[in-house]
Amino acid sequence: MGRCSGRATLVGFCALQLVAALERQIFDFLGYQWAPILANFLHILAVILGIFGTVQYRSKHLILYAVWLILWVGWNAFVICFYLEVGHLSQDQDFLMTFNTSLHRSWWMENGPGCLVTPVTNSKLALEDHHVITVSGCLLDYQYIEVVSSAMQIFLALFGFVCACYVSKVFMEEEDSFDFIGGFDSYGYQAPQKMSHLQLQPLYTELSLG
Template sequence: MGCCSGRCALIFLCTFQLVTALERQVFDFLGYQWVPILATFVHIVVVILGLFGTIQYRPRYIVVYAVWAAAWITWNIFIICFYLEVGGLSKDSKLLTFNLSRHRSWWREHGPGCLREEPAAGLGPLDSQAPVPAIGCTLEHGYVEALHSTLQILVALLGFICACYVVSVFTEEEDSCLRK
């Protein structure tokens, strides 16, 4: 295979997916978003598996990656619907935190252009788990989360298509070797 093959493209896409997934994982940890943390962790493991399968010419691993890419696209569509409050979903629910904390998206308090209101000192006990409200955000946190998910969908879709192509090339090469 040449350098500009589907295999090289899949290696690039998997690497890019790892970088974007790690970035997303950091912000989910900062917001104590436990369900997305678990989903992104599984995503990172499967992308590494797909990367390994691509480098080592293992079509079965690439098929696992392709199936996961379809599931990942579905998950991110759900996240977009959740943050844009489509179909009765509410971004203010505790669905993504397993009801363990009052935290929400990290972007809610730290979004682009947001000004944080610090609570006045000495007005009573402060709850360290309570989110601090932000005002004047340039971009609402739901849109930031939706943009993150849109990027994940686009990369996963390209990865799915590329993985299907690479698997077909690998199996074609195996078939031609068996016929000789």
């Protein structure tokens, strides 16, 4: 009963992780954030692997999924530090998110709740094929939206890590117990012996004459 509830809980959290990752992937595509796009893609593959491992009772798949979640937590912690400009990190370091392929940043910078975008014409700061804008009136700045999104990813990853460790432990214990009784133990298996030919002998009976 506990195993079934643990599997159901893990599948449910994997589904939430998948929805959250797809939602984040869409907005990162809109903002041309190539590094997050790559990380989201790997995360989606890992979550699918976790779902497959849970459904098919594959403890090794769950272990790989749990290891990835540790890396995923580290990546999201970096994203939080990047947008809050912790230490030497700065949002002007475009190569960290876009690999220097574009000047785009977070999609929420221009499309956040309540944001008013005003283009600045004839600006000397504008590069070729680009324009300068001013953004004002945002109810919540884009960096805080990104921080909240990453924090939610960390929460889902930590809970998924705990569930994955528990379910994989249950699977391994069941595999060990099954091996102990000879379920998968090749040494405990004995092939059926062939029946040897029976040697027929005549049967003698003695008759007593009264």
